[in-house]
Amino acid sequence: MKFVDSATIFVQAGDGGKGCVSFRREKFVPKGGPDGGDGGRGGHVWLRTNRQLTTLLDFKYKKKYLADRGVHGKGARKTGRDGADIVVDVPCGTIIRNAETGEVLADLTGEDQEIMIARGGKGGRGNQHFATPTHQAPRHAEPGQKGDELTLEMELKLMADVGLVGFPNAGKSTLISVISAAKPKIADYPFTTLVPNLGIVRYEEYKSFVMADIPGIIEGAAEGKGLGLQFLRHIERTKILAVLVSADSADIAAEYRMLLGELGKFNEGLLQKPRIAVITKMDIADEALEIPFLEEGVKVMAISSVSGEGLKELKDELWKEVSGRTRAEEPLDEVNG
Numbered sequence: 001m002k003f004v005d006s007a008t009i010f011v012q013a014g015d016g017g018k019g020c021v022s023f024r025r026e027k028f029v030p031k032g033g034p035d036g037g038d039g040g041r042g043g044h045v046w047l048r049t050n051r052q053l054t055t056l057l058d059f060k061y062k063k064k065y066l067a068d069r070g071v072h073g074k075g076a077r078k079t080g081r082d083g084a085d086i087v088v089d090v091p092c093g094t095i096i097r098n099a100e101t102g103e104v105l106a107d108l109t110g111e112d113q114e115i116m117i118a119r120g121g122k123g124g125r126g127n128q129h130f131a132t133p134t135h136q137a138p139r140h141a142e143p144g145q146k147g148d149e150l151t152l153e154m155e156l157k158l159m160a161d162v163g164l165v166g167f168p169n170a171g172k173s174t175l176i177s178v179i180s181a182a183k184p185k186i187a188d189y190p191f192t193t194l195v196p197n198l199g200i201v202r203y204e205e206y207k208s209f210v211m212a213d214i215p216g217i218i219e220g221a222a223e224g225k226g227l228g229l230q231f232l233r234h235i236e237r238t239k240i241l242a243v244l245v246s247a248d249s250a251d252i253a254a255e256y257r258m259l260l261g262e263l264g265k266f267n268e269g270l271l272q273k274p275r276i277a278v279i280t281k282m283d284i285a286d287e288a289l290e291i292p293f294l295e296e297g298v299k300v301m302a303i304s305s306v307s308g309e310g311l312k313e314l315k316d317e318l319w320k321e322v323s324g325r326t327r328a329e330e331p332l333d334e335v336n337g
Contacts, residue, residue: 005156005196005234007059008099011118014042014069014083016144019124022075023137034138035077036126042147043067043083045118049108053091054198056156067118070144073126083120093159093237099151109159109237117152121145155233158196160212161322163235165259166244168215171280173197174305175244176213179315196234203315209322212238232266240321241275242314247285247302253292274321276301278314283307 017039024032045067065088071080096106106115124142131138164172180199197213214231235241249255256277263270277294283304291300299317303310
């Protein structure tokens with residue numbers, strides 16, 4: 001399935017039905033009073049999260065969502081039927097903005113979370129409501145109110161516990177394929193990963209956490225180079241970052257600092273997240289390799305996804321961090337809009 005993480009749609013709630021102008025007409029009642037019924041309410045537009053969805057792809061093909069209008073009122077004080085609501089399913093982690101003002105209308109992170117995004121118009125009152133002692137035969141009724149209509153910008157930020165960050169070919173896809181059920185494309189050339197991948201990592205018997213692998217970032221990513229920048233939003237909700245550097249790097253410490261620099265340029269809040277430094281591909285490392293000190297308070301772990309070296313210890317450390325922290329309720333401030 002194609003991965004799409006942004007879309008623009010138009011939603012329109014239904015207009016309210018018109019109130020009715022009618023008078024009682026019965027045998028032996030020559031001058032019946034007003035009995036015009038009210039119009040029905042217009043249908044609302046709701047957004048609802050669906051954890052089965054992982055992309056905004058559907059919204060590339062269907063861009064308009066229109067609820068039904070209310071039915072007009074009728075004589076004999078009959079109220080028109082309300083217009084049918086419509087419910088639009090979106091993935092968990094979808095941010096909804098007003099396209100005209102940029103205002104964030106909703107940040108839908110919970111399962112089966114619902115929000116009314118466009119309210120249907122109220123039905124108009126029939127002429128029965130306008131009779132007075134001095135005006136007993138009103139010949140007017142209210143029109144129905146207009147339903148809300150607006151253009152929405154939708155942005156998806158995946159919900160994951162652990163975010164993998166690294167240069168292309170740092171071993172992110174191999175790692176997630178080994179410790180989870182995810183099956184990303186893996187090859188020995190840059191940018192094998194073109195879209196984010198999510199994997200559920202099983203831990204012990206009944207525990208698990210979600211890991212996100214995003215396309216590799218390169219120096220200058222914050223200025224638009226490479227593919228990783230456009231996907232960095234998908235690690236903004238994570239509890240912890242695993243920063244991967246390959247053991248065959250010419251300068252592990254310099255590469256690590258460069259990765260942090262690109263993260264900070266994109267969003268300084270990412271640097272406030274707890275992180276673990278992971279030296280990958282230890283199966284091809286030089287025997288004389290010494291793991292360098294990277295920064296105060298950050299644990300450095302050496303692994304090989306091929307031989308399995310260090311994978312259990314890495315899962316233990318990630319679980320300790322994930323289980324001891326709760327994902328932030330609010331998204332990080334976005335320096336890129």
